[in-house]
Amino acid sequence: xxxxxxxxxxxxxxxxxxxxxxxxxxxxxxxxxxxxxxxxxxxxxxxxxxxxxxxxxxxxxxxxxxxxxxxxxxxxxxxxxxxxxxxxxxxxxxxxxxxxxxxxxxxxxxxxxxxxxxxxxxxxxxxxxxxxxxxxxxxxxxxxxxxxxxxxxxxxxxxxxxxxxxxxxxxxxxxxxxxxxxxxxxxxxxxxxxxxxxxxxxxxxxxxxxxxxxxxxxxxxxxxxxxxxxxxxxxxxxxxxxxxxxxxxxxxxxxxxxxxxxxxxxxxxxxxxxxxxxxxxxxxxxxxxxxxxxxxxxxxxxxxxxxxxxxxxxxxxxxxxxxxxxxxxxxxxxxxxxxxxxxxxxxxxxxxxxxxxxxxxxxxxxxxxxxxxxxxxxxxxxxxxxxx
Ligand SMILES: Cc1cc2nc3c(=O)[nH]c(=O)nc-3n(C[C@H](O)[C@H](O)[C@H](O)COP(=O)(O)O)c2cc1C
Numbered sequence: 004x005x006x007x008x009x010x011x012x013x014x015x016x017x018x019x020x021x022x023x024x025x026x027x028x029x030x031x032x033x034x035x036x037x038x039x040x041x042x043x044x045x046x047x048x049x050x051x052x053x054x055x056x057x058x059x060x061x062x063x064x065x066x067x068x069x070x071x072x073x074x075x076x077x078x079x080x081x082x083x084x085x086x087x088x089x090x091x092x093x094x095x096x097x098x099x100x101x102x103x104x105x106x107x108x109x110x111x112x113x114x115x116x117x118x119x120x121x122x123x124x125x126x127x128x129x130x131x132x133x134x135x136x137x138x139x140x141x142x143x144x145x146x147x148x149x150x151x152x153x154x155x156x157x158x159x160x161x162x163x164x165x166x167x168x169x170x171x172x173x174x175x176x177x178x179x180x181x182x183x184x185x186x187x188x189x190x191x192x193x194x195x196x197x198x199x200x201x202x203x204x205x206x207x208x209x210x211x212x213x214x215x216x217x218x219x220x221x222x223x224x225x226x227x228x229x230x231x232x233x234x235x236x237x238x239x240x241x242x243x244x245x246x247x248x249x250x251x252x253x254x255x256x257x258x259x260x261x262x263x264x265x266x267x268x269x270x271x272x273x274x275x276x277x278x279x280x281x282x283x284x285x286x287x288x289x290x291x292x293x294x295x296x297x298x299x300x301x302x303x304x305x306x307x308x309x310x311x312x313x314x315x316x317x318x319x320x321x322x323x324x325x326x327x328x329x330x331x332x333x334x335x336x337x338x339x340x341x342x343x344x345x346x347x348x349x350x351x352x353x354x355x356x357x358x359x360x361x362x363x364x365x366x367x368x369x370x371x372x373x374x375x376x377x378x379x380x381x382x383x384x385x386x387x388x389x390x391x
Contacts, residue, residue, distance in 0.1 A: 007350050007354065009315070009354060009358075010314050010315060010338060010355070011314075013335075013338040013343070013350065014334075014338040016338075016343070016347075017088075017337070017339075017340075017341035017342040020193065021089070021196060022087075022189055023189045024174040024176055024189070025084065025087050025341070027174055028084065028168075028171055028174075029334055029337050029338075029341075030334070031169075031170050031282065032168070032280070032281035032282055032285065033281065033282050033284070033285040034167060034285035035285055035286075036281065037281075037285055038278055038281040038284065038287050038288075039280065039282070039285075040281070041281075041288075041292075041312075042278070042281050042291070042312030043314060044289075045292050045312070046291050046314075046321060049321045049379055049381055049382075049385070051317065051320070051321070051362060051365075051366055051378060051379065051380070052378050052379065052380055053365060054365075054378075055367070057367035058369075059364040059367075059369065061369060062360055062363065062369045062370070063369070063370050063371070064356055064360055066329070066371050066372050068106060068273070068308065069155055069251050071106065071154065073106065074103060074104035074356070075319070075352075075355070075371065076328065076329040076330060076371060077105055077329070077331070077332060077355055077356075077359075078106035078129070078308075078332075079096055079097075079099075079107045079332065079336050079348075080280075080331035080333040080336075081108040081129075081131030082110055082336075083110045083112030084112065084114060084178050085113060085115075085340065086113060086205060086206075086209070087180075087206075088337055088340050088341040089199055089340055089344050090196075090199035090200050090202060090203035090204075091115060091203055092115070092340055093109060093110075093114060093120055094115050094124075095345035096340055096345070096348050097120045097128055098123060098345050099336075099339075099345045099346075099349045099352065100348070101125065101126050102349060103352045103356075105352065106128065106129050106155075107124075107128045107129065108129040108130070108131050108157055109129070109130050110131050111132055111144065111210055112208060112210075112228070113208070113209060113210060114205050114207070115205055116209030116210050117147050117148055117151045117153070117209075117210060118147070118151060119204060119205070119209060121151035121152065127153055129153060129154060129155040129156070129157050129253070130148040130153040131156075131158075131159055132144065132145070132158050132159065132244070133232060134158070134163075134233045135231045135232065135233055137231060140211075141244075142247065144214075145248055149248070149249075149250075154251065155250065155252070155253050155272070156250065156251070156253070157253040157254075157275070158241060158245075158253070159255045159279075160255065160257070161255070161256025161277065161278065161284075162256070162279060162283060163232060163233060163235075164232065164234055165232070165283075166282055168282060177225065178206065178208065179200075179206040208224055215227065242269045242270075245269060245270060245271075251272040251273075252270070253271065253272060253273045253274070253308070254266045254269075254273075254274045254275070255275040256277050256278075256279060257274045258276065258278055258287055258288060258293045258297075259293070259297075260296045260299070260301075263300050263305075263307075264301060266305070267301050271305055272306065273305060273306035273307070273328070273329070274306075274307055274308065275308045275309065276290050276294050276307060276308065276310075276327070277290055277309065277310045277331075278290055280311050281312075289311065290309055290310065291309065291311075291312060291325070292385060292386060294309055294327060295326075295385075296386060298326040298327075307326065307327050308327055308329040308331065309322045309327040309330050309331075310333060313332050313355075314335055315354075315355065315358050316354070316356065316357065316360070317358055317362050318330075319355060319358075320362050320363055320371075320374065320378070323371055323374045324374040324375060324378045325376060325379065326376070332351070332355065335355065336348050336351050336352070338351065339351030339352075366378040
């Protein structure tokens with residue numbers, strides 16, 4: 004058994020075990036990757052206040068997100084192609100989240116379908132929706148999520164068009180991988196992944212193949228998805244989707260106070276401050292830097308969550324102390340999944356829980372729900388002094 008002490012240990016193991024194409028897909032930001040880098044480096048700019056001689060007994064990381072009990076406020080973010088990182092990846096990640104007591108969010112672009120995950124789990128999960136031009140398909144997708152008893156619809160608003168990630172183009176990213184001399188050479192070194200995939204339930208986009216007329220194989224699918232994301236999405240359509248769903252709605256991809264106010268207007272139950280892990284607008288602010296202004300604008304009226312850049316429990320602590328009610332991890336759980344399957348995701352969650360709990364104690368606090376800015380040392384110009 005490899006010794007895992009931190010998320011970086013899982014990342015190294017993941018890099019060894021997963022095909023290069025899928026590792027690169029995860030470990031990419033768009034264009035120059037400035038926002039991708041700053042998502043993590045800006046977390047490091049905030050420091051924690053060490054406090055001593057404070058009673059640290061009886062601590063708890065438990066909280067709630069959109070009214071659901073969580074053992075810590077760290078959900079698994081929606082990640083496309085998770086079932087290519089290891090066989091039945093979405094099922095394994097969902098089971099890990101359930102065992103740990105945190106929410107799992109299934110991506111529209113998953114390999115295992117909504118029904119596969121519902122069948123393999125006992126608690127409701129969250130479903131992430133990309134808005135597609137094909138309204139019939141969209142309606143059916145929402146109905147399928149309802150039938151699977153998903154307890155929240157996470158509508159992603161920062162991907163009407165796709166930010167370019169150079170490595171995906173160079174690698175010819177596809178699910179399943181196209182067999183070129185380069186991919187074959189790489190796959191030959193990934194025997195563990197290959198054996199798993201032979202027994203996988205699915206190797207195509209499970210929410211789409213078989214549910215859209217004319218889409219039966221990966222080649223058609225590529226063409227279909229490239230032209231299906233809806234560039235005309237606007238707030239009126241968001242309101243319509245919310246009505247179609249009828250349940251709790253989380254709006255993901257908010258990075259600006261004005262947009263946060265619009266999200267409030269359409270009746271979001273929560274918003275996710277996020278730049279898609281630095282995969283969309285390169286040059287945008289890091290999520291943690293954007294958080295304070297959004298909290299000032301809507302923090303007392305709607306639950307504010309954050310993702311993008313979280314690699315440790317200390318990062319979670321900083322986001323919560325700034326005022327976020329909940330957080331999500333994307334890459335951090337994918338590293339665990341690609342390294343060691345379900346056990347790897349549980350390990351990633353446990354690493355983060357332990358770091359959060361211990362760091363909170365060393366800051367002199369006992370409950371994540373009591374965290375505030377008092378435990379932080381924030382650089383004076385952290386939010387940036389931008390011209391009007
Ligand atoms: C490989 C990968 C695939 C992703 N796919 C989706 C997706 O299908 N839907 C979505 O809303 N967000 C997607 N995201 C964004 C994540 O939900 C999340 O916002 C991001 O990973 C957070 O940043 P972090 O990876 O630094 O934690 C993806 C992110 C990664 C890394």
